[in-house]
Amino acid sequence: MPSQEILKEGFRRGSFESRILSGGTEPDPRFTLANERTFLAWIRTSLAMLAGGIAVEAFTTDIFVPEIRKTVAVLLLFLALIIGGGSFFRWLNVERAMRRNAPLPLPMIAPVLAAGGVVVALVFIVFVIMRPA
C-alpha cells in the first residue's frame, strides 16, 4: 500500500538527511509544500538574473563598450549565483525552523536582490548620462 510505503520512507531516511534537517518533527505537509514553492519562486528570480546576464553579454556588443558590458553581465550572473545558492539555504533554514516550531528566519537574499538591482540600474543610468549624444 502506497501510504505505508511513504511512511516507511520517512522512517528509513538516513542519518545524513536528518542531520541536514536538524531533527525536530515533520511540519504540516502544506507548509513543506509552501516552502518548496517559495524556494522555486526564488530560483526563477535567479534564473531571470542568469538570463539577463547572458543576454547583456550576447546582445549588446554594438551598444556598450566591453568594460560596461562585462561589468553588467558579471554583476547579473553573480546575483544569479548568490540568489540561486541563497534560496537553497533559505529553504533549508525555513524547513529547520518549521520542524522546531521556531519563528521563521528573515530572507537575507531579499536585500541582496534589492541592492543588486539598484547597482545594475545605476550602472545603466551612469552609462546613459555619460554617453556622447
Next chain:
Amino acid sequence: MRPPRDSKTNPEHMDTGLQPERTDLAWSRTTLALIIAAAIFLRWMPHHGWFAGVLVTAATATAITINLTRKHRFRRAVLGINNERMPADLISTGSVASSVVVLAAAGIFTVLFLPLQ
C-alpha cells in the same frame, strides 16, 4: 481525511488548498525559465562554441529531469497530504539550486576568461 483509493493510477486528496497542483505548476514554471535561459545561452554558441553548447545542454537537461520526475513529486505530495506527514524534498531542491549555481559560475567564467570569437 479519506485514504487514497487507488493512488497508484489515480492519486486523490481532500486538500481544498490544491497544494500538490500548485507545487507541480511552480515546478513547471521553473522548467520554462530554464528553457529560456538555455535558449539565450544559444546566442553564445557562435562566440564560444562547444563550451556554450555544454551550458545549453546542462540547462535543458535540468529542465527535462524536472519534467520527468514531476509525476513522482505530485504523488509524493498527495500521499503526504493524505498521511499528514511528508519528508522535505532535499534532493530536488538541492539539485536544482546546485545546477543554477553551476550555470551562473560557468557564465561568469565565460564572460571574464573566454575571449569573444
